[in-house]
Amino acid sequence: MxxxxxxxxxxxxxxxxxxxxxxxxxxxxxxxxxxxxxxxISPAPGPTGFDVRWTTCPDCGSPVLAGTRDPRRYCPAHAPTGPWRHLPAAAAPPCAEQDTLLDMPEAA
Structure with a gap:
């Protein structure tokens, strides 16, 4: 709404x-x-569609979403710059040690 x-x-x-x-x-x-x-209601001007696809992080192979304007996408632990960088490079844990929503145990 x-x-x-x-x-x-x-x-x-x-x-x-x-x-x-x-x-x-x-x-x-x-x-x-x-x-x-x-x-x-008329459509707003601008690009159409969500031009994204699943790809893998080139460093660890974790699945990540990438767009045509950003074809090479890294996971949060390996992103060199930008919004994917959540921690300083020295503090970023390897992907294999990070929990994801898919790894969380189900509620009892």
Whole structure:
């Protein structure tokens, strides 16, 4: 239930998903937001789609998401710069020792 700008960006980035929501609005004869049916919102200008794919960290082989603008992607422990660097280089533990969400034990 985002703002008009959020919905315009969603319409540009995920047109198939928005089309499914528009179909539900049409079936219900009612908009999800008061007097703001998705069919009346134009897509925002800009690049379309989420151009990402799974690749592996070239240092350790851990799976990471990369985009066409960033084809060589490292995991957080091996990223040379940028937002992936969570710890100073000397303090970054090796990937094999880091827990991930997939490694966490299930709640009893």
């Amino acid at each position: 985002g703002s008009r700008a959020d919905l315009a960006i969603a319409k540009r980035m995920a047109p198939a998903t928005v089309a499914a929501y528009e179909a539900v609005e049409a079936d219900l004869h009612d908009a999800f937001q008061y007097q703001r049916p998705l069919s009346l």
